[in-house]
């Protein structure tokens with residue numbers, strides 16, 4: 001694949017590092033960039049994951065459109081987005097009505113997926129040579145995202161997990177070197193991802209946004 005299509009865990013790590021401002025606000029631009037890096041990884045795993053990557057890409061595009069739109073200044077951080085959309089009644093809170101694609105509900109889907117990522121990466125980090133990535137991934141999924149997905153999606157996701165490459169290939173695609181280094185990198189990445197996750201989670205909880213339709 002072309003160089004800019006090539007995944008590097010370091011790159012994703014760097015964008016998540018840049019996600020947090022000094023006063024712990026989450027920059028949308030870096031958040032989206034982090035996800036884009038992860039989607040690159042997903043795409044390199046093959047077309048079976050196309051339906052997942054498509055959904056992620058379309059959600060990222062929704063956010064990018066806001067970030068580049070006429071109200072761009074309000075979409076600098078997750079905090080400013082939440083404030084702006086709530087203050088201006090731009091969020092469907094109980095059921096989908098006039099604002100089915102608010103930034104808040106769109107980001108919530110990615111936020112839930114970030115929890116999956118956190119759980120999955122932690123399992124990878126502590127896995128052994130004979131661990132099955134498909135099992136690690138399914139466990140992480142069942143503990144997180146699956147709880148928000150209908151049966152059909154869970155089924156499709158479960159089937160996609162079965163064709164995940166083995167641990168060794170997985171580690172190679174991350175482009176950081178030998179397994180020990182991958183494990184170390186994951187150990188470095190996880191606290192950053194957890195912090196971004198927790199800050200968003202607290203913010204959404206505080207505004208009652210965790211169940212947006």
Ligand SMILES: CCCCCCCC/C=C\CCCCCCCC(=O)N[C@@H](COP(=O)(O)O)[C@H](O)/C=C/CCCCCCCCCCCCC
Nearest residue numbers: 009038039041042051052055056109110113116137153157
């Ligand atoms: C560091 C390298 C190792 C890890 C690399 C992981 C790469 C993962 C990249 C992207 C993950 C995709 C995130 C998917 C977002 C899903 C958002 C969502 O939940 N959407 C559903 C609800 O949306 P609305 O209908 O309410 O708009 C939507 O129904 C979902 C459809 C697609 C199926 C989603 C299955 C998610 C499985 C997540 C695990 C990905 C497996 C990757 C394996 C490495």
